[in-house]
Amino acid sequence: MQFLDSAKVYVRSGDGGNGCVSFRREKYVEFGGPNGGDGGRGGDVIVECVANLNTLLDFRYQQHFKAKKGGNGMGQNRTGAKGADVVLKVPPGTQILDEDGETLIADLTEPGTRIVLLEGGNGGFGNTHFKTSTNQAPRRANPGLPGEEMYLWLRLKLIGDVGIVGLPNAGKSTFLATVSRAKPKIADYPFTTLHPNLGVVRFGGMDFVIADIPGLIEGAHEGAGIGDRFLGHVERTAVLLHLVDATSEDPAEAYEIVRGEIEAYGAGLEDKPEVLVLSKADAVDPDDLKKKLRALKKAAGATPLIVSSATGKGVQEVLAALAREIVEMRAEKAHEPLRQKTRGWRP
Structure with a gap:
């Protein structure tokens, strides 16, 4: 399936219908008077969050959306x-931005959410509205008001619980394929993953979603490699899973490169909890693995977990660490509405 996470579209609400100039003419009715009806309201532009979508691909083939004009x-x-x-159906996690690409208009995260982005123009008054005691046969009616129009950006930030980060070929896609039914492309060359992949993991009686994004390289925030644009897909996650390739010459340097790119990107990613993992442990000599483990621990200031997605070694330990962070995050979210309700209360 093709993936598209950004699209620019043009939207326009419908014009209002024109009012009517008409008079009642019936046999035996000497003074019929005006009976022109009002114009109908123009159609609205509505954005709806739909659960079964995970890409903005539909907006590659249609970029102009116009609501219908109201009837006269x-x-x-x-x-x-x-x-x-006119209804624009978007996946959960879609942000609606103004034409400048920076001003946030709405952030749709819950399926079923509908917002009226642009309202249709009001219909014009018919001549009935202009009847007075001194003007009993008005011959005027209002035209309908024009609709609104704008260009806007749709930007998708996938909603997941875990975001996998690391250098290219760190074993991110292999780990995702091991713990879920996702089938990302796996190969022995850099930048195999060109777009984010999602996988659902069931562990310890709970389900959570893991998002795998393309690898980062030094200078990604300046556009090197694929760049850091896909980091937006892990902004909403509860925890980052940082994979470092054990077969690399200097795992500590690899860790620092990725952390540097995360900090340069900002958006709160640098403050998220992180589970550090030394991957591809089966491809390294045990003595060499211990040396690299010590170097990585010194650079990160935390003890990394060791995993081999090929053999399954350490996978359960990693999932357990991720599950603990997710449980804490979900517990905090569950108490947030209560705190908001009681914040302004006074006895």
């Missing part, structure tokens, strides 16, 4: 029909 008013005080709305 008619005689016998008939109001024009409301214009049909």
Whole structure:
């Protein structure tokens, strides 16, 4: 499946319908009077968060969305029909940004959420509205108001519990394929992963989502390699899983490169809990593995876990560490609404 996490679209709400100039003309009705109906309201532009989507690919093939115009008013005080709305269906985690790409308009994270982005124009008044005691046969009606229009950016930030980071070929996709049913592309060359992959893991009676993003290299925040644009997909995660390749010559340097790129990116990623893992342990001599483990521990200031996705060694320990962080995060979120409700309360 193709993946698209950013799209620029044009949206326009519908114009309101015109009011009608009409008079009642019936046999035996000497003074019929005005009976022109109002114009209908134009259609709205609505954005809806849909659960079964995980890409913005649909917006590659259609970038212009226009709601329908409201119907014109008619005689016998008939109001024009409301214009049909246009609905943009987006996956959870989609941010709506203004044309400048920086001003946040809305952040849709919960499936089923609907927001009216642009309202349709009001319909014009028919001549019935202008009848007075001194002007009993008005011959005027209002035109409908024009709709609104704008360009906007849709930017997807995947919603997961764990975000895997590391240099290219650190074993991120292999680990994801080992612990879930995801089938990311795996090969022995850098930048095998070109777009984020998601996998659902079941461990200890709980389910959580792991997001695997393309590898980072030194200078990624300046555009080197694939760049750091995919780091946005791990902004919403509870914990980072940092994989360091045990077969690399200097694991400590590899760790520092990735941490440097995370800190340069910002957005709170540098403050997230991190589970540090030395991967591909089966491909390294035991004595050499101990030396690299000590060097990595000294550089990170924390004891790394050792894992081999190929043999399954250490995988359960890593999942247990991730599960502990996720449980803490979910417990904090569960208490947040209570704190918000009681914050302003006074006896």
